Every structure is written in structure tokens, then in C-alpha cells.
Amino acid sequence: MSMPFNFSDKGNSWYQLVTAKTGDLHLQLTGSYTLISLNQSLPVVAKKLTQLASQPDLHWDLTNIHQLDYAGAAMLWRAWNGRRPDYLLLRPEQERMFHRLEKMIALPEPSQRKWFLPVSLLGQQLLRFFDHLAGMITLSGQIVLDIFYLIAHPGRIPVREISANLYRTGAQALGITAIVGFLIGIVLSYLSSEQLHMFGADVYIVNILGMSVIRELGPMLAAILVAGRSGSAMTAQLGVMRVTEELDALTVMGIPHSLRLVLPKIIGLGLALPLIVLWTSAVALLGGLLAADLQVGLSIHYALNSLPDAVPIANLWLGLGKGVVCGMAIALIACHFGLRIQPNTESLGEGTTNSVVTSITAVIIIDAIFAVAFSNIGIRIVS
């Protein structure tokens, strides 16, 4: 037998092997078998004890243990492979601990995790998508009903909430959209004016800038920025209201969520986004024309004069229309995800992320639909 007769580690003496007069081998455990004193030596001690436990006729003597806690007891229990050794000497309080360990019920298996299968994963995603779609259709239907109700009862229109949303999503977004719009305008103008200059077609910079900014870039930039900024805020606000039971408080007061929380957001953003689109387009154009002036010497005065000829007015209406539709879609999606948040932290983060990703995707899909539906409006085709 090559077992050590004494085992100590880091200054602690854990056990002694003693041969009694009767010839039996006694294992006396010493020291504190607590988490704090076992600490880093725990795996080593556990391994040694497990080796010793393989000797069936070993007498275990735990009465000399200074202090034993459940971590130490559980370690011994593991070493004994879940049953008491044949010869065991315990103090009464230790007896109680091992009694608890004996009564311990095994951890039940978690309910079947089917979602690991790729097929059911795909199916679940699809079902979730339809579930969200149905939820959003229900919510928009509810909003339409609310609008009919408000037409019949104009006194009930939540004017203050709409105004607050207009301020929060519109006025407070002016700064960031201006900075982004201005820089994009400069970049776009810089790149295209260099190219046009090679062909001596400098003046067409007005056409390129005007068409792209007013018809496409302005509305898209504004919508994507607002989706990230206001969409996430709306989802998080509703989500926190769910967590703190504020939504339930509103319900019991007879204040419907859709009328007082969702509708003002949709109308507010539906009004605010076209205005932000106008603002972003204007600043982007300004940036672009300034850059063109500095780059190829195209005077701003001339550029502004030729803008109405270069860009038909229909493009502006198209851009504003995109603003209205995107704004309402962003608010609807944000509210839908916000109302679905469960009262836990993980759900809040997940809901906000999903809301922003979905609304940005929706914005791009709406843009594509506009592009197809209005492909022959506002574009002069030279035949």
C-alpha cells in the first residue's frame, strides 16, 4: 500500500492513518473541513479521500474535525460515493449533517430541450414570426378602432401625450440628424463632384445630390436614426412599465394602453418623422452644396436656383410620405415589442434589440416598396 500515512497541504494537516491495536486501519480526519479553510486544497483533499474510500475496511473517524460545514460534508459524501462507509465515527452535529445529505433528493432532469433540434428551431422561429405578425396586426387594428373612437369623442384625444412624443422624438432628435445629414452630404458631394469634374459635368452635381438626398438618403437616414433612437426608448419605456406593473395599474384605472400609450407614440412619430426628414434633407443638401462650392467652385446661389429644375417637387412629397409611413411603422413595432416584454431583465434587453432590428428592417422594406410603387413618379426619363 503506497498510501501516505499523513497528508498535509499548505500548512494544514488533513488526516492521519493509524493502525489500532486490533489491527484495523483508522483514518482520523483533523483540521477544519470548511469551504474557507479547504479553499484551494479542496480538489487535492477530495482526490486523496476518494482514493482512501476505496478501502472497504477503513475506519473513518470524524470526531477530531475542528469544524465541518456542508461543503466539507458534501466533499466527504462525494468521496464515499453517496453512502456512509461501513465503519464511521461521528459527533452528533455531524450526524445531523450527514442525515440531511442522505435525505437529499437528486436534481430532476430539466424538461426536454427540444429546441436544440435545428428543424424545430426553424419551425419555432417561423411560428414566432407569425405570432409577432398577428400581434402587430391586432395592435394596428386596435389603433384604427381607437382612431374611430376619437373621431366620435374628440375631447378624449390624448393631446398632451402626442405633444410630449412630438417633442421627445422630434425636437430632441434635431441635433443628431443634422450632424449625420451634414456629414453624409459632404461625403456624397465630394465623391461625385470629383467624378463629374473629370467629364466636365460639374453642374450635374445638383441633380445627383438633389435626387439622392431628397428622394432616398434624407428619409432613410432620418428613419434609421429615429428607429435606433426613439424606437429603442419606446420599447424600453413600455418594458419597464411592464416590469414595475405600471401597465397593470393603468388597466385597472380603466385607461387603455392602446389609446394612451401606443396611439400618441404612433401619431407623434408619424408627425415628427416627416419633419425630421425635411430637416435632414435640407442639412444634407446644404453640406453637399457647401462641399461642391469648395471642391469644384460651384456657387451655392446657382445651385439653389437650379435645384427646382433638377429635382421635381414630387420627390419631396415622396420623401415626406416615406417619413409618415416609416414613423408610424417604427412606433408600432416599438410598442408591439415593448408590450410583449416579460418582467425580467433578459427579456427587456432582448425586446429592445428585436425592436430596433425589426424597425430598421421594416424601414428598408418600406423604402423598397416605395421605390417599386412610385418608380415612374418624380423621375425625368430622357428619351
Place this chain on the structure above:
Amino acid sequence: MTRTDPVIEITGLMTRFGSNIIHENINLTVFKGEVLALVGGSGSGKTTLLRQMLGLITPAQGSVKVLGAARYACDREEERNLRIRSGVLFQQGALFSALTVYDNIALPMRELRILSESMIRDLVMLKLGMVGVETQHAHKMPSELSGGMIKRVALARALALDPELLFLDEPTAGLDPALSESFVELIRALREELALTIIMVTHDLDTLIAISDRVAVLADRGIVALGSIPDIVVNKHPFIKNFFGGVRGRNALRVLNLDQADSGSEHSAPLVL
């Protein structure tokens, strides 16, 4: 109870939020194996004092020594030992809502990085058994649990590392009378079994009387009374008279047969008015 073995020593403690002074010159010693209750009106700084013992709020002045280590001037190793040797039950449970019951209790054990996963499993099931939570709840999320169950799971998590020192913040707040009685019973049984030292903040008179050995009454920015319940109830401080002298207080004290002692002040009350 040996009065020679201090677990927590607070000396000259002062707390200030802005210009608002909460505590002034607080001295308090908690001895090994006792249950000390902190009581006081709303805003008297009970929870603040508890949080200072936990190391969550740094006091403006004074020292807090917990288990022999200065709470606000200890090195990493001492800090780690302190965390292992003390457990906290927060008022709302503070279970991690993204983790299951099992993972909530296993988290402090896993953080140690010395226990094997199979040992952690044994210990978690043991702790769940201790607090009387059936094993079928182990895979549930905290949001699926009832209020009483959350408290039990939170207690199991507080006991995860076999602490010597247990802090309870309003242990029975938000529980119905039957549940809070069984929870108090549970704490009492575990205290016996695990030789715990308990520091508890509570408003609930029944809880106070059922488990506390000593009571520290916080009022007027300091500790106005400290001692066993029979010693405290005879104190003439207005807060204490209100706290124990009300109908609820008298009813609760009847358990201790203290209504005799109390009746004297009851008779004198009309004269004072």
C-alpha cells in the same frame, strides 16, 4: 451566549447624504451567535446601516470591522473571505431573473472556482432541501415563483457558501402571516443548525419577538436603545413607546408575557395625554 467574541464592531460611525446627516457617532457590537435586530422608523437609516456592514455604502466617518477585518480597508484576499463568510437576504430577494433557481444558488459556488460541478449539484439540492423548496422548482425561473418561494430561494442562495454571518433585510416583508410565520420558523431552525450570527432589519413585531436576542433601536440619528426586548419595552423614548405601545405592539408582546410590564405605561398614558 459568549459576549466575548465580537463579529461586527462599529465605532464612531457617521453617515451623510449631501447635507443630510443620517447617523452620528454610532457604536455597535454584534457578538458571535446572536440575532440582532435593527428597528427604527422609516428614514432612520436601518437599511443604510445594514448596507454599510455589507460594504455597499462607505460611511463618512468611523470604522466598521466585520469578522475581524476592516470593512473599508481590506485587501483582496480579506475581502474575498468576508464575502464567503457572510450571506445576504435582500428585501425583494434580488434573484437573478435571467438564471434558473438552480443556477441562482449555484452562482456563488461556481464563482469560487474550486468546487466541482457534481459537488455544486449536491450542495444546491441540499440548500434547497434546507429551505424547504421542492426539487421540481429547481429549473424554474424566478419570475415563475411566488413571493414566499422567492424568499426561500434567496435564503438558500444567501446560505450557499455556509456563511457564519447572515444579513436579513426585512425577511418577512410582503409575506402573508402564515408564510411569514413559517419563514421565521425556518430562520430559527437554520440558526440553531448552522450556528449563525444574524443581523436583521425588520418592521414586523412578530418577527422581531420570535427570533431576535437583542434589539438596536435607531432614532434621532443614533442608537437610542440596545438590549433584549424586555429591557427595550420599558424605555421611555417616544419612538419606542409608539412602536411597542400600539395595539399591534401589545398584542405581539403578549407572547413574551410582557403585558404586565407594559400595563404600567398603559395606565400612565392617559395622564400624559
